[in-house]
Amino acid sequence: MPRSADLTALLAGPVLEVAPQLLGATLRHGDVALRLTEVEAYDGARDPGSHAYRGRTARNAVMFGPPGHLYVYFTYGMHFCCNVVCGPDGTASAVLLRAGEVVDGLDHARSRRPTARADRELARGPANLCQALAIGAAENGRDLSHPPLTLTPADAPAEVRTGPRVGLRQAADRPWRFWLPDEASVSSYRPAAPGRRTTS
DNA sequence: GCTCCGATTATCT
DNA sequence: GATAATCGGAGCG
Incomplete structure (x- = not known):
């Protein structure tokens, strides 16, 4: 288990290096924990x-x-x-947590996600992930190095896939989505909505 | 103020 | 594949 100093050092790096390293990490909120399987990088004010x-x-x-x-x-x-x-303080970069595999507190997660038909759907998609972990407005700004909310890095996974980010209209071409291959909890790719007005 | 629309999801055809 | 649900942030005047 890395100490909080290790977590801070890891996260202080460039977001495009940090994002793939978060795959396989464990995010815990209280009784429920999950292993991250899909993330996206957002590169601060330049993005x-x-x-x-x-x-x-x-x-x-x-x-x-x-x-x-x-x-x-x-x-x-x-x-x-x-x-x-x-990233360093002031850079405004962040990694969106898109999906994970629930590895603890399965019963709690199931009760929070009544529409999920299979356990692999409990934290598939960024909003579902937050719901399974009971993350809401109260958790905004919270430090991830102290319970009940903790992030525990894993060793960097051997294989990481990359592709375009999901649901964006701007900068949709940048391949800044990262996921683990052959993971049931990873959402299938959907291209961004065209966002054009009616034509015919 | 007022309007547009989003880093989404579930459900319908 | 298409769309409703639902509301606050951001842009504009």
Whole structure:
């Protein structure tokens, strides 16, 4: 088990190096823990797809803070998604946690995700992952090095796949999504919505 | 103020 | 494949 100093050192690196290294890591919130299988990198203020692209606001303030904290945002009027803030303090880069395999607290996770038909669906997709772990607005900005909310890195996995990020209209071409091959909890790729007005 | 629309998901055809 | 659900952030005037 790495100490918190190791976690901070790992997360302080460039986001494109940090993101693949988070695959296989264990994220725990209270009784439920999961092994991360799919993540996406958001490269701070330089990234048109990032919430930080237009500068610091009340919502994204946590992204601009020190690494090792959780950035939680609310979207589509009903879903929470969470990121691990990384990079040096002030860079606003973060890694979106898209999917994981529940490895502890299965009963709790199942009760929070009544529509999941199989255990592999419990934390498949960023909003489902937050729901399975009971992560909401109260967890925004929380330090990931102290219980009940902890992130424990694993050794870097042997094989990592990369591809375009999901659901973005901006910078949809950048291959900054990372996942573990042959993992049932990884969501299948869906191209970003075209976002064009009606034509005919 | 007011409008648009999103780092989504479940459900319907 | 298409779309409803549902609301707050961000842009504009």
